[in-house]
Amino acid sequence: MDSDRQREQVFKGIAASPGVAHGKVYLFLPKELDIPDDPVDESEQEAEVERFEKKLLETRQEVLKLQKEVAERLGEDEARIFDAHFLVLEDRALIEETIREMRDCGRNITYSFHKVAQRYIDAFTNMDDEYLRERANDIRDISKRLLHNLVGESHYGLSRLSDERIIVAKDVSPSDTANIEKGKVLAFITDAGSKTSHAVIMARSIQVPAVVGMRNFTRILNNGDEILVDGYDGQVVVNPSEQTLFRYGKFQEEKKSLEKKILAQIRRTTKTRDGVSIDLMANIEGANEIDRIRQYGAEGVGLFRTEYLFLNSVGFPSEEEQYQAYMTVAEAMAPDPVVIRTLDMGGDKFPNSVYRPSAETNPFLGLRAIRLCLENTDLFKTQLRAILRASKEGNVKLMYPMISGAGELDRANAILDEARNELSSNGIAFDENMKVGAMIEIPSAAITADVLARKCDFFSIGTNDLIQYLLAIDRINEQIAHLYEPTHPAVLRMIKMVIDSGHSERIRVSLCGEIAGDPVLVPIFMGLGIDELSIVSSGLPAIKYIIRNIDFTDMKRLAEDVLELDDPKEIFSLAEAFYKKNVSHLIA
Ligand code: PEP
């Protein structure tokens, strides 16, 4: 910031990874490579092809090494991000096209590859389908690495940070962060806007704050500018004043003191001061999270998002592979429950592998989750058999995503029966009483919850989707993110409706969307009568602490009061005032 260096300025983006960081900016704007365009005559072309094949091999080995390092440092799942790079490096069509290009244009192989790769990137960038558009980034990232090798320059990415910095970038690719030194990065800020971008995944795995969707922020800042990043609220303060730093410093102190108090209570049950219990569960995406959720005091797994097994695999995982994953979690958590959700692929989640439904204009309204499974019954049944087999190893419950009504639930259950029969006739054991539930995340399911409740053993309200479908707000579109209002009266009434319908049939109702971990909103959900909250593990201790220190009667009154209001902002203010009155003093 050249002008007005001392003046504090506040910018707002999308909060993508929690935490607060204060430090100097490292503006990460990798320079364009100089691509040589010298001609090669026919006699040199064979040597150029050999050089190309050699560099492809070298690059493959480099990526393998990187993948191994990332797997060791951050875990297998994080490392699978490089699988897509191998697909590009091994793509014979692209390799042959490069060689053809060299023969046609008579220029060197580096130039030819650059041209071909750019054609691929342009084609993918212009596709309607979001998944395919994102593949352009994989091609861009790996092409850059290969081009560096062809030109003879190293690709350093963020590996050369000399001191602790806040990374500000247009976007960050897996190769850029592969050699990063964990302690050197204080936070990530990106112009690009997706909460599922690589920078965000990286920030969460190394537990630093991230704010995304900052649009042209890289143009505003200079290297070394002093900024403060609030990953809870999505705020970035440039040239923070003493006052701001004090306020945030105090906030950090409060957080530390809260953490101390919380850790002392972590093994206790989650019961309000006046004795009302709730189950506090964790959302997970793989067996590698078990230690962490135990450490954070999870009383079970309320949502096992199985699609990540599929997203990260080349080809679909076999029944045996799936069984191993489900069984590992079931066994480790036993006797605590593990709710395994069947495949929720589609929307913005697609695998790296072969299966792609045809391009859809509105993927979130398309062939997603249970719809996709009911159209691909072999795939679905393979998963159901794997879950059933795992059910004998622990307290497994099965849950269907995106149920829209009773007919769909019946069809899913009929296939589940077929899977049971197949196992029985092969003498394979499973828990015959395994509970089966439905996610309530489509308004039609919520409205017919009384019918569904008679056909289910439990409900789990998926507010991430329920809010997007109810308010018609795309959950990943940053331009309308401010309209995504969990405190909209329609949302709260719908949650109440589902809880009441479930309770009328004496089934338990859980809430597993991100807002289940929002300390300001949790008292409302408790007051509405929710039986279980399932959240990302790092949020568990604070939520447990808060619930254990408030009276249920107060939360019930709060829920009654907010149901009388019709303005989302007013409802939020009331919840916030409740939080300040009943919770803030606990953490002061
Ligand atoms: C939800 O929609 O609230 C949910 C938990 O499912 P997902 O975020 O995986 O769609």
Ligand code: MG
């Ligand atoms: Mg959902």
